[in-house]
Amino acid sequence: MGINVMIVDDSSVMRKIVERSLRQAYKDPIDEVLEAGDGGEAIEKLQAASVNVIFSDINMPNVNGIEFLKKLQDSPQSDAPVIMITTEGGEQTVLEAIQLGAKGFIRKPFTPVQMEAALTKALA
């Protein structure tokens, strides 16, 4: 049985790379991939869809990754674990994200193996 994934990133290229890495490395099939360009669009899409896990960038225009986590906490849209993907993960940002419920961190650049490990841990 496969899983549904949401990828939140303002870069369409990075959304493709995340999807490719997941499909390469994860043991179960990826059934559906929902994409959103920022946290606001993600919240909207989550009202009509069910996902098993969310991968989110931190630095995004409009609603960034930290604000997205706050919105998720305040709304019943999804209880899917969120894995943050970032180029720069300062200690303060990592702590804030964890306090807001993030279940994992992946630093860019990443390998499919790192992606798979974070996903498996988040879904355990």
Add this chain to the structure above:
Amino acid sequence: MALQTDTEITSEQLAEIVQVSAIQVFEMMVGLPITSTKWTVHDDLRAFDGVVGMITFTGDWIGAGLFCCDEELACLFGSKMLMVEVAQVDADVLDGVGELSNMILGSVKEALEKRTGPLALGIPTVVYGKNFMARPGVHSAWIETSFEHEGREFAVWTSIQAV
């Protein structure tokens, strides 16, 4: 040659950081093997042709980095990242070069922070054109670190100075 006599980051050290960062990003995120051929020091930036992704560093040190490649390489990198054939520079290719710039210079920033203390990374700006100049507001020497993929060259230009 040192970037500044009162700093601890030499041109060679900066070039090595850029080489390691770029090779790792290309191997992990693009899936293309690249080699670094050389690095050279310049007093100033030159005019560029092709696609350039620019990012600044700010903090107790300021600096900037430019990822520069020609149109064909930009399309090749975009094709590999997007998993579709791209024949001409479009918004997705520019987005791809922005991401490459972000990842390479983000890794450079992280390595530099061991010497400079915390730095903030700006948002990448990507420019596409011919014979254009860039002025990222840095006034120290520029290190051009050259790379090669199957005989085609591209480069990362970096400059950093203590405030």
